Amino acid sequence: MRGVVMHAPGDVRVEERADARIIEPTDAVIRLTAACICGSDLWPYRGIEKLAGPTPMGHEYVGVVEQVGDQVRNVQVGDFVVGSFVASDNTCEICQAGYQSRCVHNVMMGSEGTQAELARVPLADGTLVPTPGSPPADLVPSLLAASDVLGTGWFAAVAAEAGPGRTIAVVGDGAVGLSAVLAARQLGAERVIVFSRHPERQALAREFGATDVVEERGDAGAARVRELTRGYGAHGVVEAVGTEESMWQAIRSARPGGYVGYVGVTHGVQLDGLDLFFTGVHLHGGPAPVRRFLPELIQLIWDRKIDPGKVFDLTLPLEDAAEGYRAMDERRATKVLLTP
Amino acid sequence: MRGVVMHAPGDVRVEERADARIIEPTDAVIRLTAACICGSDLWPYRGIEKLAGPTPMGHEYVGVVEQVGDQVRNVQVGDFVVGSFVASDNTCEICQAGYQSRCVHNVMMGSEGTQAELARVPLADGTLVPTPGSPPADLVPSLLAASDVLGTGWFAAVAAEAGPGRTIAVVGDGAVGLSAVLAARQLGAERVIVFSRHPERQALAREFGATDVVEERGDAGAARVRELTRGYGAHGVVEAVGTEESMWQAIRSARPGGYVGYVGVTHGVQLDGLDLFFTGVHLHGGPAPVRRFLPELIQLIWDRKIDPGKVFDLTLPLEDAAEGYRAMDERRATKVLLTP
Known part of the structure; x- marks a missing residue:
């Protein structure tokens, strides 16, 4: 064959x-x-x-x-x-x-x-x-x-506890991130914020149900999510990239007690335990x-x-x-x- | 004053x-x-x-x-x-x-x-x-x-999803760990495994509801928990120490898809993202x-x-x-x- x-x-x-x-x-x-x-x-x-x-x-x-x-x-x-x-x-x-x-x-x-x-x-x-x-x-x-990709994005949206009344942010505008946008919306999320700088991917994200697009990255991106959520941060965040920057962007976009579903296969990421401790998020991910x-x-x-x-x-x-x-x-x- | x-x-x-x-x-x-x-x-x-x-x-x-x-x-x-x-x-x-x-x-x-x-x-x-x-x-x-200490142990047991039918392991035999044993049992856990090498703390853990005591630490301790759970690992684990060894002992004692509630204030802990990814656990903690x-x-x-x-x-x-x-x-x- x-x-x-x-x-x-x-x-x-x-x-x-x-x-x-x-x-x-x-x-x-x-x-x-x-x-x-x-x-x-x-x-x-x-x-x-x-x-x-x-x-x-x-x-x-x-x-x-x-x-x-x-x-x-x-x-x-x-x-x-x-x-x-x-x-x-x-x-x-x-x-x-x-x-x-x-x-x-x-x-x-x-x-x-x-x-x-x-x-x-x-x-x-x-x-x-x-x-x-x-x-x-x-x-x-x-x-x-x-x-x-859909199954993975779906799992990440479930791990991020997407549901009615929730605001979900999605880090990553690749196929998994875009699928997570679709999943979050299907699961009932009221608001879906996608991080993307790519016009075509932004357009597909909107078609899949994204309500907001954020072009900033890293801490600036997380700060923008807090601005969009009256200072609190998103209820849940999907991480679909797998770098240290994207992991912290996701974690810092979530409110204390919020949920981060991470499905980007992590490469070279070291999470500082004390920083993570004080974020107070739920972190769940892995191979979907x-x-x-x-x-x-x-x-x-x-x-x-x-x-x-x-x-x-x-x-x-x-x-x-x-x-x-x-x-x-x-x-x-x-x-x-x-x-x- | x-x-x-x-x-x-x-x-x-x-x-x-x-x-x-x-x-x-x-x-x-x-x-x-x-x-x-x-x-x-x-x-x-x-x-x-x-x-x-x-x-x-x-x-x-x-x-x-x-x-x-x-x-x-x-x-x-x-x-x-x-x-x-x-x-x-x-x-x-x-x-x-x-x-x-x-x-x-x-x-x-x-x-x-x-x-x-x-x-x-x-x-x-x-x-x-x-x-x-x-x-x-x-x-x-x-x-x-x-x-x-009780409130913190209770939160950790809740984060570890202690409940009926569940096996919960507790890393740390200090006041918070012992309180988590009590909490896990009160929350309905069927089996509570405490890691301890200290006879008096083991005795109090048993009084609080621990069903098993494990004296091994680190990977050997986690392996012992898997042995006690037909190879699967605990449904949930409380981490109440805050060192890198104790964090991994907790994470590795949990089954894939299991829950780790960590409340030891972490000091000098770096979590490798890829290792964490493949454990597939839920990780939640912070100041209770x-x-x-x-x-x-x-x-x-x-x-x-x-x-x-x-x-x-x-x-x-x-x-x-x-x-x-x-x-x-x-x-x-x-x-x-x-x-x-």
Whole structure:
């Protein structure tokens, strides 16, 4: 099968890989309808994360079940399915509490490399959620978004306790941040403040429900949020970048006792304990348990109540993946969809 | 009036200070029935926190109202009152959300120095809670505990989401940690694991409701908690020490998606963002909003349902405060009560 392999920073190739196949009786193999490039794929692309060697890429996926192992019961060959970037059994105590991304048997889908024609999905019964039917083509980008960026933004908005009467600020105007804007508004937030300096992303944020745009960053950005909230700060803040500046921007934008949901994979961040102590915020984040939200998100998409697929502003054939990485690296694209 | 003044690390004196008096019309002056020495008073005593000069000490207090300002309505001269270590208006949006320790008008009672015969209490209406009557002498230590250590332990147990069916671990066997054990059990926790190597504190922890004692520390301690919880980790953990080792011991004792309530004033702690990210815990703490819990705690004490005053294992006249500091510094006493 054809698949994306990163050989070194900046060196992404589409080449022949061994076909995905059933290894465990709980596996499924899916034929991808669409895959995409994640913001987190840019960390090794930019040399900030080390590569051990040539690495198959991709962890987001939607597609059609092509083969199932002997013990798979919940999905059938032919089903159109969405899964999270972490395979999970969905039965252990951690999964049942809603933290499937930390399932005791979790498998990171990045190790399978879903920027490819086929992918093995471990723990298929726990991981995959079939859609109500075969989706029309125009729903595919949104279903793919649910696989990671929407689910991640949704988790962050839940962690930020978005809800009626609340003011939620969102740090990060990438696909996850924009998805968090959509999520906060869907969850009932009265006011959604997005930090962004990028006109097109500001426009999409407003379309997704942002009520205010703040262009300042860091402490100046946090001060602006306090101004907009009668000095108190936001009830909840989503952090979707992952730098030390963005973490403190998020924490300082929240009021004492407020909630910070952080989902940007943190790089080089050291949080001073005493500073954090005196902010008095709730801090919760990590790899999003996307699986928790998938049934609800799929239904919202199926019913055309949300259109998170708009975060994809460039669609390319799988063969042109290298151009997709370049476009995201150069911020010419927010999020690139790949069609195998 | 007589009051405790710290002149330098290790140099605590009881001397004449200007009488506490009404300054703002919202003030009250109370005559202290009892005050005490806090674990946090040991930071400057040990030279870890700098002193700007001779500093009046103390922020915990119970006593009788001696004088009120013109605008005070909720407390009368003669009332027996308990207040928190932070004076708060109890009306601003932050107070109303339960974060009185971060009231927009907050005043740290440490600046008044309650290890004294009299103390000024700013924002008396918001800060002071009268008891149902004049308490019998044997309830005074418990009411004093409510003013800080019990309220702080209670907040930490709430932040750790202690409740029915939950396993809660407590890092720290000082007065706050022991109070958190009591709180976790009162809040319904099924199992309370306390980290302690000190036989007398272990005994009091068991009396307060601890079901398990772990003597290991650091990663070994966290591993022991996982062993005790079928590999998952505790549902919630209280951190009541404030060092980097104790913070990670707490975080690593919690299961993914679990809750860490931290109330040890952190000193020299740097939290690595990426490590924290992958733990997936909820982290919440800071100066405890003790005022939120005071009415409930006073009632539990009044009804003799809890006896948190047992954390005081040494009672001294105010004049002997220096000996009280020595006893706590040398860990000969867990918590020292001072009678003016």
